[in-house]
Amino acid sequence: MNKADSLRLSELFQAEGYACTEELEEADLLIYNTCSVRHHAENKAMSYIGRLKDLKEQKPDIKVSVVGCMAQRLKGEIIKRLPLVDYVVGPSSMFDLPELIKKGKAGVYADSQEKRKEFPDVEYSSINTSSPFSGYVPIMRGCNNFCVYCIVPYVRGREQYRTKEDVLNECRLLAEKGISEIMLLGQTVNSHPDFKDILKVTAGIDGIKRVRFVTSYPGYMDKETVDIVASTPELCNYFHLPVQSGSDRVLKEMGRKYRVSHFRDIAFHIREKLPFAAITTDFIVGFPGETEADFNETLNLVREIKFDQCFTFKYSPREGTRSAKFEDDVSREVKKSRLAVLNELWSKLALKRNKLFVGRILELFAESKKSGRSSNYKIVHWKGAQAALGGKVKVKIIEALPHSLKGRRIT
Numbered sequence: 001m002n003k004a005d006s007l008r009l010s011e012l013f014q015a016e017g018y019a020c021t022e023e024l025e026e027a028d029l030l031i032y033n034t035c036s037v038r039h040h041a042e043n044k045a046m047s048y049i050g051r052l053k054d055l056k057e058q059k060p061d062i063k064v065s066v067v068g069c070m071a072q073r074l075k076g077e078i079i080k081r082l083p084l085v086d087y088v089v090g091p092s093s094m095f096d097l098p099e100l101i102k103k104g105k106a107g108v109y110a111d112s113q114e115k116r117k118e119f120p121d122v123e124y125s126s127i128n129t130s131s132p133f134s135g136y137v138p139i140m141r142g143c144n145n146f147c148v149y150c151i152v153p154y155v156r157g158r159e160q161y162r163t164k165e166d167v168l169n170e171c172r173l174l175a176e177k178g179i180s181e182i183m184l185l186g187q188t189v190n191s192h193p194d195f196k197d198i199l200k201v202t203a204g205i206d207g208i209k210r211v212r213f214v215t216s217y218p219g220y221m222d223k224e225t226v227d228i229v230a231s232t233p234e235l236c237n238y239f240h241l242p243v244q245s246g247s248d249r250v251l252k253e254m255g256r257k258y259r260v261s262h263f264r265d266i267a268f269h270i271r272e273k274l275p276f277a278a279i280t281t282d283f284i285v286g287f288p289g290e291t292e293a294d295f296n297e298t299l300n301l302v303r304e305i306k307f308d309q310c311f312t313f314k315y316s317p318r319e320g321t322r323s324a325k326f327e328d329d330v331s332r333e334v335k336k337s338r339l340a341v342l343n344e345l346w347s348k349l350a351l352k353r354n355k356l357f358v359g360r361i362l363e364l365f366a367e368s369k370k371s372g373r374s375s376n377y378k379i380v381h382w383k384g385a386q387a388a389l390g391g392k393v394k395v396k397i398i399e400a401l402p403h404s405l406k407g408r409r410i411t
């Protein structure tokens, strides 16, 4: 989502006559689009921006802007701690930045309640895309779920949906520009009231070969959506469903509004309908009150589903969330050891799953001269002729690794 917003922002500035540069010293304007999900991300952003002190002294006219979730969460504190910053602008207001800069109105612009009610009022014309063949298309933003550990609903605000017509117009425009892969985006992308319709219609646009969607909230995922993916060749066989824990007790404490049995049902349905589809997930280990028995339920779920990839995190309290008030009672050592056990287990099982692909032929879009991704989001490195970026390549898989596949190019 941040990448999509950054692209949109750079597009708005280009319309004002700016050009992008990779060289810090060349720039007249620096924009830092930030993430607040983890404390670590904020610290990194703060220290990175802090290192601009010398540059700002040498080039006092350079404008420094901090936008996005950290700007919303920390507001004036950013300028207090880093006086070199000129503009601090919340996630829904960031598209006003060109106007603010034109007017020379430096300062703090956090999102107001009103600003958060509507999908940001910018026309997405997508001059910029993330790659020559793939385009990001946000369809909703924000979140209504308020999981107790998560800062997102506080910084991004409640769910806002883009109209189906608006989404489809942008997808059509991208297709006309030669984009063949669309990534539909949202914090809980499948909460969009027209989600299924958007999937079907986007997949039917002339020139669109692949449609992905991230991130789905497991509670809103149903068998009908899986069936739509199974019966629509353009919809990628890839489901990222962040389950967070295999224990119903922990899920309840986390404020997640689904049960493990629902998750299991959906995952088994995917495995039955689409045996080669990838299912990936997120886990938090060491949530307050997580017992050895709860953790074992997480391990059991991993054994049952055999995820293609897991993104795993040790719980750490996030200031401003409800769980920050909970007693962080699982020791650092226990969190560390649970994380290691979980990572070892899922990697072992992911390798086993990847071995299913050995001998099979996968169709890829080249993301570099000799690597690309399949419809089920597997990274494949190949031997043989190089491909042009975005080129379609067929590769016979010869070796499986836990996080990728190796193959030989056949066309």
Ligand code: SF4
Binding pocket: 143, 144, 145, 146, 147, 150, 151, 152, 153, 187, 188, 217
């Ligand atoms: S669903 Fe929960 S974890 Fe995901 S963004 Fe919303 S509050 Fe955060």
